[in-house]
Amino acid sequence: MRALIVEDEPQLRQQLADAISDAGYSIDQAADGQEGLYYGQEYPYDIAIIDLGLPKLNGIELIQRLREQKHNYPILILTARANWQDKVEGLEAGADDYLVKPFHMEELLARLNALIRRAAGQANPVLSAGYIQLDTRTQQVLARKQAINLTAYEYKILEYLMLNPQKVVSKTELTEHIYAQDYDRDSNVIEVLIGRLRKKLDPHNQENPITTLRGRGYQLSLN
Amino acid sequence: MAPSIRKRLLVSLTLFIILSLGLSGYALDHAFRHSAETALVEKLKAHFYSLLAASDDDNGKLVMPEQLSDPLFNQLDSGLYAIISTAEQQETWRSPSAVSLNIPTLPKTDTGQFRLQHLNAGGPVLMLSYGIIWEPEEGIERHYQVYVLQSTQTLLSEIAEFRASLWRWFCGIAILLIALQGIIMHWALAPLRRLAKEIQAIESGQKEQLSDRYPAELTTVTHNLNVLIKNERHQRQRYRDTLADLAHSLKTPLAILRGLTLKSGNREEDQQSLSEQLARMDEIVSHQLQRASAKTGRSNPLSIPPVRLKPLADKLLRTLSKVYADKAVETVNNIADNFNYRADERDLLEVLGNLLDNAFKACNRHVSITAQSDQRQLVISINDDGGGIPEAQLSQVLGRGNRADTRHPGQGLGLTVAQDIIQSYHGKLTLGRSRLGGAQVQVELPLT
Numbered sequence: 089m090r091a092l093i094v095e096d097e098p099q100l101r102q103q104l105a106d107a108i109s110d111a112g113y114s115i116d117q118a119a120d121g122q123e124g125l126y127y128g129q130e131y132p133y134d135i136a137i138i139d140l141g142l143p144k145l146n147g148i149e150l151i152q153r154l155r156e157q158k159h160n161y162p163i164l165i166l167t168a169r170a171n172w173q174d175k176v177e178g179l180e181a182g183a184d185d186y187l188v189k190p191f192h193m194e195e196l197l198a199r200l201n202a203l204i205r206r207a208a209g210q211a212n213p214v215l216s217a218g219y220i221q222l223d224t225r226t227q228q229v230l231a232r233k234q235a236i237n238l239t240a241y242e243y244k245i246l247e248y249l250m251l252n253p254q255k256v257v258s259k260t261e262l263t264e265h266i267y268a269q270d271y272d273r274d275s276n277v278i279e280v281l282i283g284r285l286r287k288k289l290d291p292h293n294q295e296n297p298i299t300t301l302r303g304r305g306y307q308l309s310l311n
Numbered sequence: 312m313a314p315s316i317r318k319r320l321l322v323s324l325t326l327f328i329i330l331s332l333g334l335s336g337y338a339l340d341h342a343f344r345h346s347a348e349t350a351l352v353e354k355l356k357a358h359f360y361s362l363l364a365a366s367d368d369d370n371g372k373l374v375m376p377e378q379l380s381d382p383l384f385n386q387l388d389s390g391l392y393a394i395i396s397t398a399e400q401q402e403t404w405r406s407p408s409a410v411s412l413n414i415p416t417l418p419k420t421d422t423g424q425f426r427l428q429h430l431n432a433g434g435p436v437l438m439l440s441y442g443i444i445w446e447p448e449e450g451i452e453r454h455y456q457v458y459v460l461q462s463t464q465t466l467l468s469e470i471a472e473f474r475a476s477l478w479r480w481f482c483g484i485a486i487l488l489i490a491l492q493g494i495i496m497h498w499a500l501a502p503l504r505r506l507a508k509e510i511q512a513i514e515s516g517q518k519e520q521l522s523d524r525y526p527a528e529l530t531t532v533t534h535n536l537n538v539l540i541k542n543e544r545h546q547r548q549r550y551r552d553t554l555a556d557l558a559h560s561l562k563t564p565l566a567i568l569r570g571l572t573l574k575s576g577n578r579e580e581d582q583q584s585l586s587e588q589l590a591r592m593d594e595i596v597s598h599q600l601q602r603a604s605a606k607t608g609r610s611n612p613l614s615i616p617p618v619r620l621k622p623l624a625d626k627l628l629r630t631l632s633k634v635y636a637d638k639a640v641e642t643v644n645n646i647a648d649n650f651n652y653r654a655d656e657r658d659l660l661e662v663l664g665n666l667l668d669n670a671f672k673a674c675n676r677h678v679s680i681t682a683q684s685d686q687r688q689l690v691i692s693i694n695d696d697g698g699g700i701p702e703a704q705l706s707q708v709l710g711r712g713n714r715a716d717t718r719h720p721g722q723g724l725g726l727t728v729a730q731d732i733i734q735s736y737h738g739k740l741t742l743g744r745s746r747l748g749g750a751q752v753q754v755e756l757p758l759t
Contacts, residue, residue, distance in 0.1 A: 168560075
């Protein structure tokens, strides 16, 4: 999952970045509204965390601009002003949820998780496809009720595919959602990761959970 | 209360009209009477001279002809009489008209002097008397008294008639003037009435400012009032902004500190107590900010524009439906379109936001909001179909930071914040059981 953090206070931004990337997200950081708008328009995020009190372009305007340009990923606003006026303004501008400062990181992560699932039309925190279950809260994966050990990147790829079941996901899309923006897109690391994932999920080559569509991408083909 | 301007003007102008009309009536009456009497006296003098002209001498005595030239002297009880007597009051002649006239005593008048006297001789009469010296060519001179009397019956009735007609006219004029004065006053005081109405409209929330269509005498007042209202609004806004800025500048450092407690590798108890203290600081900041802004409540109702409730509730329901999208809550907004309330919009957002948030947290599927109002108050009720608040906990729930339901995250301040604000508007918050099965929260807000 790829997240955008727009927060002007450097220390808080760093804390957010640390906590969110520790939770398995790849992240981009912006220190003001202008920068946030640039990133928000440029990259396909799965979620954005936006502070309302931003320099250059305030949070509300930033959200409005992103929504006007049809960037529909979920947005969580952070606000120091705990009043409903600001919450309502933010949510009416296009945000999906709010969190009042100061907040607990666990709370933030839980909200992010819920928002991403909700955006993918998955209300249950445990995603399931065929014989595979993925718990987004604990990041645990079960295949036929057996726990499977995945590396962070393998998990990210599987989560993304499971949030978009039956959808053909291109290599570029996967790369963009899993790595930060400075990643070299020409490398074959995605193919390698998919190969490893297949082996772990389907060691005996029976189910073929991930289909490769030549020239188009990958598809989670389980129901 | 001091008597109204209208009453003052009405009473004083009415008194003025009555007094001035009364005085001029009295003067007119007096002048009319005086001129009528003067004319009568002149007539009596003329009669006196004509009597003297008609007199004749008989052996040194004054005699009068049997018939006089003025027929009124010859006709019995005609109202015009003449009597001649000696200086010793010995009557020597009477005009035929005066035969039955009953005069008590005839006064003595100095020679060469006119004397006027009002008498009663079977009716009011005016008597002119004159003393003369009768001096024939030969013989001794004799003194006579000549009396000419005229009944004043006619004069008095004429005066009475004049007086009656005068006062009829004056009463008519007075009534007309008083009515006219009432109309003029109504017209002249119309701007004041309009001002009162407009202020009322501002109070009840139909208007934001006074119009500028006032007479010059009032524009200073209305202009200053408008400026006052505007300044109040600005000041409130500035106050709010300052508070919000303060919140912002305190809360971000708090968030950073909270993040640091997790990372700094402190012992678990230290982390625990650090985060407890941070939570306390946060609560203090929130609480004091809330109180400070709630205190601005209804300090000056004129400067607070009215807020329409239905769209406000709609906005909150939309917002909360988004936040609680997972629950797919079905919401009903039964507030009538025309309901509005004169309060700071942010206060209302805060109250209804917190209460609706609680309802969304607690509900299974349904949240509804309705409002009713009578002359005295507006009652907003919020219902949900959640677990409800157990009777035993109803009183505790409203304590600061207390929560009946600990399943949901949050500061637990929502209800008390709402209550603080409601109290600053002299309203009331009551908790009960909803027909939907869950909790019902009622907010009563006074309308006056």
